[in-house]
Amino acid sequence: MNLFDKHKDVLDKAIAAIHDRAFYAQYPEHPSPKIYGETADAEGRKRFQALLGKDFSELLQDDSAERIATEESPYLQEPLNIGYPSFSTETLIEKGTVAFHQWRKVNADERAAILIESLELMRERFFEIAYATMHTTGQGYMMAFQASGPHAADRALEAIAAGYEELKRFPENKFWDKPMGKFNIQLEKEWRAVPKGISLVIGCSTFPTWNTVPGLYASLITGNPVIVKPHPGAVLPIAIVIAGIQKVLADQGHDPNICQLAVDSLDKPIAKVLAENPEVKLIDFTGNSEFGSYLESLPGKNVFTEKTGVNSAIIDSVEDVDKVVQNLAFSVALYSGQMCTAPQNFYIPENGIKTSDGNVSFDEFAEKFVEAVNGIVSNPKMGPFVLGTIQNKNTCQRITDAEKLDGKIWLTSTEVENPMFKTARTASPVVVEIDSSKKEIFSKELFGPIALLIKTKDTDESIALAKEMALNHGAISCGAYTTDPQIKEKIADEMSLAATPVSFNLTGPIYVNQNAGFSDFHVTGGNPSGNASFTNPEYVVKRFTWVGLREPAKV
Numbered sequence: 436m437n438l439f440d441k442h443k444d445v446l447d448k449a450i451a452a453i454h455d456r457a458f459y460a461q462y463p464e465h466p467s468p469k470i471y472g473e474t475a476d477a478e479g480r481k482r483f484q485a486l487l488g489k490d491f492s493e494l495l496q497d498d499s500a501e502r503i504a505t506e507e508s509p510y511l512q513e514p515l516n517i518g519y520p521s522f523s524t525e526t527l528i529e530k531g532t533v534a535f536h537q538w539r540k541v542n543a544d545e546r547a548a549i550l551i552e553s554l555e556l557m558r559e560r561f562f563e564i565a566y567a568t569m570h571t572t573g574q575g576y577m578m579a580f581q582a583s584g585p586h587a588a589d590r591a592l593e594a595i596a597a598g599y600e601e602l603k604r605f606p607e608n609k610f611w612d613k614p615m616g617k618f619n620i621q622l623e624k625e626w627r628a629v630p631k632g633i634s635l636v637i638g639c640s641t642f643p644t645w646n647t648v649p650g651l652y653a654s655l656i657t658g659n660p661v662i663v664k665p666h667p668g669a670v671l672p673i674a675i676v677i678a679g680i681q682k683v684l685a686d687q688g689h690d691p692n693i694c695q696l697a698v699d700s701l702d703k704p705i706a707k708v709l710a711e712n713p714e715v716k717l718i719d720f721t722g723n724s725e726f727g728s729y730l731e732s733l734p735g736k737n738v739f740t741e742k743t744g745v746n747s748a749i750i751d752s753v754e755d756v757d758k759v760v761q762n763l764a765f766s767v768a769l770y771s772g773q774m775c776t777a778p779q780n781f782y783i784p785e786n787g788i789k790t791s792d793g794n795v796s797f798d799e800f801a802e803k804f805v806e807a808v809n810g811i812v813s814n815p816k817m818g819p820f821v822l823g824t825i826q827n828k829n830t831c832q833r834i835t836d837a838e839k840l841d842g843k844i845w846l847t848s849t850e851v852e853n854p855m856f857k858t859a860r861t862a863s864p865v866v867v868e869i870d871s872s873k874k875e876i877f878s879k880e881l882f883g884p885i886a887l888l889i890k891t892k893d894t895d896e897s898i899a900l901a902k903e904m905a906l907n908h909g910a911i912s913c914g915a916y917t918t919d920p921q922i923k924e925k926i927a928d929e930m931s932l933a934a935t936p937v938s939f940n941l942t943g944p945i946y947v948n949q950n951a952g953f954s955d956f957h958v959t960g961g962n963p964s965g966n967a968s969f970t971n972p973e974y975v976v977k978r979f980t981w982v983g984l985r986e987p988a989k990v
Contacts, residue, residue, distance in 0.1 A: 438548035438687065446547055449596035452953040453970075459953045461592055462558060462585035466577075471561065479562020483570075486671065490518040493678035495691035498526065503698045505667035509573030509824035510856040519670055519698040524708045527662050530692040531633040532714055534660040538693045539630045543602040546656055549683050550595050554588050556679035561585065564644065564672050571669040572641050573824030573860070574770055583644040583672050589952035590969065591648040598656035598975040602628050605981070610988060621988040628979045630658030631737060632716035635709050637730075639721040640826055641773050643669035644676055649957075649969040650719025650739055655680075655694065657978040659717055664697045664706050666722075668826065710736070717978055721775075724909070724963065731966060737977045741775065741957075743880040744909035744964030747901035748778040748947070749926060751894040751917035752789035756803060758942040759916055764807035766914070766946045767864050770823045772884035773830065775964075776912040776948045780877050780904065782897030785890045789918070801888055805846045805866055808886075812851055812863040819853040822884070825860045830883040834862050837885045840876055843868040848884065871896060878908055894922060898929050905933035909964025911957075913937045914947040934961025 445461060452459035463470045490502055499520030506515040538546075557564070561584035568579035611622040634654035638647040643665055654661050665673050674696055681691035699705040710718055710730055718738045720730050727742035753759045766778055781804075787796040795803075812818045825831055834848045846866035853859040864884035869876050871891045881887070891897045894917075901913060913935045915926045923939060930937045936959065938947045950957045958965040960973070967974055 438552055439544045442548050442551040445551055445592070446596060446599060449592050449953070450600050453593065453596055453600070456954045458951070460585065460589055462588045464581045464585045466562065466565070466580050476562050479560065480566050482560070482563045483566035486517055488516045491671070491674055494520060494674070494696055495681040495685055496520055496522070496695060498522070503700055505698070505700050506571050506670055507668065508570040509826055510570060510853070510859045512858050512860055515570060515671070517671060519674060519696065521698055524705055524712065527695055527697050527709065528633065528712050528714050530695060531660045531662055534690045534693040535630070535632060537690050538660050539658045541658070541689070543599055543656070545687075546658065547595055547599045549687055549689070550652055550655055550680075551592065553680040553683045554591055556683065557584075557588055557676055560675055560679070564675055567671040567675060568643065571643065571671055573826040575820045575823040577820070578770055578823065582642060586952060587644040587648050590645060591652040593952050593970045594649045594653040594975065595656045597970045597972065598653055598978070601972060601975050602657065602979070611985070621990060622985045623988045625984040627982050627984065628658070629982050630979050632659060633714050634659040634661045634717035634719070634978070635715045636661055636663045636719040637706050637722065638663065638665040638669065638673055640666040640668040642721070643672045646721040646741065647673050648676065649974070651694070653970070653975050654717055654719075654978055657975060659978055660693045660695075662695045662697050662709060664699065664709060667698070667700050670698055727965070739967035739974065741911075741965040741967070742909060742963065743882070744775065744911045744962070745780060745878065745880055745904040746776065746778045746910050746912045747780045747782060747904060748914035749894070749897045749901055749916070750781060750783045750788050750800070751897070751915070751922050752919060753916045753940070754791050754918060755942065756788070756790045756795050756800065760800070760803045760807040762942050762946060763914070764804060764811055765821070766948050767884060767886045768808060768811045768821050769946065769948055771825055771862060772864065773826060773882065774948050776950065778912065778914055778947055779881060779885060779887060780901070781886060781888050782891050782900060783888060784893050784897065786893070797890055801845050801866070801868065804888070808846060808864050808866065815854065818851055819859070819861070822851055822861060822863065824853070825862050825883070828860070831860070831862060833881060833883050834865055834885065837865045837867060837881060840867050840869065841873060842870070842876070845888065871900060878904060880908070898926055902929045902933045905930065905935045905962050907963070909962045910935040911964045912947050914941060915939050934959040
């Protein structure tokens with residue numbers, strides 16, 4: 436059985452799932468021994484530990500100029516001391532150019548088969564990737580396993596399926612016969628999907644695989660070689676993925692430099708140099724708006740960005756206020772608010788909210804919210820593992836600054852002891868009440884475990900402010916709670932005009948932070964939080980060009 440036949444069923448199911456939008460997951464999200472093997476967790480941890488303090492030697496990239504080691508564990512607050520091969524930007528571009536002229540000639544069937552095979556290799560290393568993610572991003576174990584393993588693999592498969600379908604949308608060739616009365620014009624026509632060129636994928640420090648693999652695999656399936664430039668603080672998770680891609684490429688007789696890892700350091704960054712190189716035609720980026728906007732301004736590039744945003748939660752009326760605050764508190768606490776979809780601005784009318792048990796005042800809601808946050812944080816079996824750690828020390832300063840904002844402090848942040856890692860860098864959420872007139876405070880992203888309870892005149896003002904923030908500053912998510920169908924429709928309509936997806940009345944184990952592959956589009960591309968959405972058709976079709984060839988038919 437050839438490689439394509441081996442994976443055809445998976446590809447067909449993934450394409451069907453894209454159209455159906457129902458639940459579909461090729462890779463189970465629970466680290467169950469029944470699914471992954473009794474010893475998979477222990478073996479993954481051992482493999483991760485064996486990498487510490489050594490050079491990462493799995494990459495099939497030669498002629499390294501030097502080694503770079505930049506990662507630090509937020510749990511241990513110690514360097515990982517893993518060295519990665521470093522290359523000049525000229526070498527990376529040169530090898531990428533050579534690889535381009537090989538990879539573009541490979542047909543879509545073979546590309547898809549190779550890429551799905553690489554995901555199967557990734558599956559075998561989900562636990563190793565989970566520990567690598569924990570000790571670079573600071574995520575809790577369960578999130579690290581799910582987000583960097585199964586969920587990332589599903590998002591990568593989604594990109595493969597979307598790209599493959601677009602490559603197959605039109606026939607490769609056709610006999611064209613046009614009647615002209617006494618004679619016919621007959622042509623042989625051919626259409627080629629021509630890749631754009633070298634693709635640069637710039638990773639982030641908090642989700643080094645989940646945010647990286649969609650662009651990586653979207654470019655590869657459409658025939659573009661890729662240079663992955665990870666964040667210096669989170670290299671290992673994506674390095675493991677790239678090593679697997681390179682192995683499959685080499686095993687199938689292709690140049691492993693079709694996918695290259697390009698490491699750098701904070702004091703000697705290379706992202707701009709690579710991005711501005713004329714051979715780089717595609718750029719994927721996740722990170723701050725300033726750099727993302729710079730990338731979007733570069734001429735001659737197709738750029739796909741996910742930038743910062745100001746996410747809102749609109750509280751109008753609820754059935755059960757206790758279930759609502761539990762859900763919202765968990766959304767804020769999860770990974771200490773270091774998710775691009777985490778809510779920040781909570782709009783609550785000054786006259787309170789209606790519930791099935793009567794009116795709940797603004798202060799009563801704030802008290803319940805704080806109680807719910809404290810309930811998570813103070814639970815030794817829950818708090819440390821939901822919060823994880825703070826990835827970047829700058830976030831700690833942001834938390835300190837939040838406690839000095841011009842508003843009422845409902846809850847200050849504290850360190851939370853992790854029973855497994857005594858030196859973990861932790862911080863519980865800070866909760867601040869802000870008046871709706873102080874837009875200068877809440878009209879920017881305060882990345883981290885920071886919740887702003889914004890007192891509005893009424894729900895109409897809440898909706899207007901949430902829409903304004905999304906239009907002017909971007910938003911990736913919006914939560915809304917209302918029992919009134921008319922208000923629900925108004926929120927849906929207004930936030931849709933701001934290109935912001937809305938999650939209504941979430942309670943229980945589903946949160947506004949979460950996005951499902953094959954069903955939820957991540958970022959819309961319609962507001963300042965980013966210009967792209969994975970994975971919609973535009974996300975893949977911009978990576979290649981249809982070119983037609985024709986000649987008189989030989990009949």
